[in-house]
Every structure is written in structure tokens, then in C-alpha cells.
Amino acid sequence: EVLSAIISVLLVYILMAFLLYEAVQRTIHMDYEINGDIMLITAAVGVAVNLIMGFLLNQSGHLHSHSHSHAHSHVPQSNSPTRAHSSTHGHSSLAVRAAFVHALGDLVQSIGVLVAAYIIRFKPEYKIADPICTYIFSILVILTTIRILCDTGVIILEGVPKHLNVDRIKEDLMKIEDVYSIEDLNVWSLTAGKTAAIVHLQLVPGSSSKWEEVQSKAQQLLLNTFGMYKCSVQLQSYKQEMSKTCANCQSSSA
Template sequence: MATRAGERHRGRLWAAFALLAAFMVIEAVAALLTGSLALLSDAGHMFTDVLGIGMALAAIYAASRAAGDPQRTFGLYRLEVLAALGNAVLLFGVAIYVLIESVRRFADPPEVPAGPMLVVAAAGLVANLVAFGLLRSGAKESLNVRGAYLEVLGDLLGSAGVIVAAAVIALTDWWYADPIVAVAVGLFILPRTWKLARAAVRILVQAAPEHVDVTAVQTRLAAVPGVCDVHDLHVWTLTSGMDVASAHLTLDPAAQVGPVLVAAREALHDDFDIAHATLQVEPAESCQETTW
């Protein structure tokens, strides 16, 4: 199971979280002291790594606590989604601020000390490489760890961009390199942030997962031997990597409930990767479809 795989790598996640959080603070402070927008933009990008790993840890913790309270029948999985939406809102703010400030600085780019900027960016790059190594093995087993791994992989580009800007400033005194790299990193963050926000909202409104064709699910269930009708079909996502479904299956008079349920669940699992399904079977004469 993905949750158990994540639990096996919890120690590595915590190590990566602590390392990147520390360097995120260092980069943010250095950005304020040097006035470097590129550093500030990269610190904002590293913030996505920290929150991404934090959400992975929260999801693992929530899964382990899911059975602790009988009133929380779905556990605490939605905390990951709420955190992702909050993450997206904050990142939009950071990226938009950086872009606006970069445009303003193009008119009169301030002098930025390249030495401290280069040292901090290089240290940030090393931190990302270490985190990358810590998460690489777990990314093959756990969806949550894979998400954090991809966040760190993307941040390597931001750190490399800041290093390039610092080197250009040190060698040529071309101060435009700082806002240009800041714009590049900001534009790199925005599409990822939009994708994150869109995915979180889709889950919160209980829309069907984008990769699941609900009509195809209905057709496949209707093709199960013994099923003559499928209605009240719902497919939604509980949290990342956990798609669930519910449906009413109307059976032929001669159909046996046990084999039909087994075949329907296998169809959902094998064809649509839906591991959790609640299926209600009923004879044709008692079929009563809901209106919502």
C-alpha cells in the first residue's frame, strides 16, 4: 500500500524537510539583506518543497490516525488537500509580488552583491541535491514521496538560475541578470501553482478524477455478468492517489450477489485503479434511483 510505503520513508522525509526548511529561511534572510529578487524567488520556490514534503508527512500521519476516531469515517486525509490549496494561494502571492517587483526594477536595477548571493544559492543547490538523494528511493514506492521528490527536482532549476545570475553579475556587473532570473523562476512557479490549486479544488468539490471517464466506468460495470443496470454512480478523490467510487447495481433475477460484487470490484480496480468501492446490489423491481 502507498501509505505503508510512505511510512517506511518517513525518516528520510523528515530529514529532507528539516534541511530544506533551514535553507529556505537562510535564502529568505539573504534575499532581504542583499536585495536579490532572484534569491527571494528561489526561496519562494523552496517553500513549495518544504510544504510539499510537509503535506506528504501530514498525509502519512493522517492515514495512521484514520482509525483513531469513529466520528471521522474518512480519517484526516482531506487535511492534505486543504494544505495544498493554502500552499497554492501563498505561492500565487509570492510569484506575483516577484514579477511586479522585477518589472519595476528593470527601469533602474539596483546593485546586488554577487558574492553572498552566489554562496547562498550554491548552498541551496547542495541542500536540494541532498534532499533529492534522500527521496529518490521512496519516490518509486509512494505517491506522496514522489510528489515531494518532484518538488525538489523542480527547485534545482531555481537554485541553478540564481547561481547563473550571481556569476553574470560578478563577471560583468550586468545587474539586469537578477530581475531576469527572478522573472524566469516566478514564471516557472506559476503554472505548477495553478495546477496544484486546480487539483485541490477538484478534490474539494468532489469532481471525478481527470483520468477517470465516468461514462466508461458505468459501461464497464454494466458489462459485468449478471448486471442489467448501473445507476447512482459517483467517482471522486479522497486525497491524492486515493480514488473511490459508489454505485447501485441492478441484477438479473438469476444473478448471484457474491460473484457479481467480486467481478465489479475487480473491474474497477484493474481497469480504473479504484481500490475502494461501495456497491449496492438490488433486484430490478426494487430499483429506485436518487435525484441528486
């Protein structure tokens, strides 16, 4: 999914680079002729085709999100505002989004070409409208694709989704009864709408018999409140001797 999204965006950029090169050449030399009638017909067909493609891709993305929400309907919902916030992010397919942006870019270009063709058809001396249309299209393409590139970058680099706050997760984990400290917490994106987490907790002294209860609460917090796709919770009893030994090791190394 991530690779197909990147490939789709790269194809748009390759097309944009070629069109920009042609537009610059035409702007500099101005030694080109444009058949307004052919340009007008081609642009009109392009607008119609891209409208149909955009509609189909939009429906596909809607069905994908709808089925995804049904697949997770068995998970109990929390009243926490964090859950309401996190559940609205990233559930649409990156590949569908990239394809939709591709079609949207083509549609914008076709509309621009249609306007330019109309101008050139009746005012041939204003043929500069053709390269100007390409410049505007290129700016719009960059603005509409930068979000997809950022999202794919987070997934490839296994970064934390921007709608999740790691410090907030730590604070909520520390509020669980019998949790003494958080040794480690890793949160990363698996793909669009799917986030994984691994957390290592230390329990307060004398509460080792409650590890199942603590583990269940931590899992419910990560899955239900923060919308994790999967998580792993590791527990260990707090040992004062271990803490002293580690402190001595750090003092010796210093």
C-alpha cells in the same frame, strides 16, 4: 495531505509575488547595486542545499509509492489494459510532490541567481540579468505547480480522477451477466491515488438468487480492473411495475 500541498504551493506563490514586485521595481528604476561576490556565494549555497532537499524528497516519494504498492499486492491483478493504466496514476503523495516542486522551484531560482551573479560579478553593467532571472523563475514556477493545483482541486471538489472514464465503467458493469440496468454510479477522489465508487444495479427478472455472484463480480471489476480503493455495490431486482409507475409519474408532472 491535500491542505499541506495547497499551503506549500501558496508559499511558493507568495515568495514569487514578492520577488516579482522587487524585479519590476528594479527593472523600472535601475537604481540598485548588487555585490557580485556575496550574490555568487549565496546562490552557490542555495543550489547545494536545494539539490540535497530535492534528492531527499525524491527518495521519500519513491519509498511512499513502493510501500503503497506492497500494501495492495494482495489484490489480484487483471489483464485488462484499464487496470494497467489506472494503477500508474496518483499513487504519489500530494504533499511530497508539492514539497518537491517547492524545492525544485528554489533550485531553479538558485541556479538562475548563480548564473546572474556570475554575469554581474564580471560584467556589472549587465545587472538587468537579476530581474530577468526572476521573470524566468516565475514562469517556471507556474508551469510546475499548475498540475498539483488541478489534482488538489479534483480531490476537494470530489471530482472523478481524469484517468478514469465513467462511461467505460458503466459499459463494463453492463457486461456482467444478469445486470439489467445501472440506476446510479458515483465515482470520486478520496485523496491522491485513492478513489471510491458507489453503484446501484438492477438485476434482470428472475435472477434475484444470483445477487451474491453479481455483487462479487461488480466489486472485482471496480477494485481490480479500475483500481478503486473502496466501493459499495447495491442490488435490487428489476420490477416492471415500478418502471410503469415512474413513467406515469413523469407523464403526470409533464
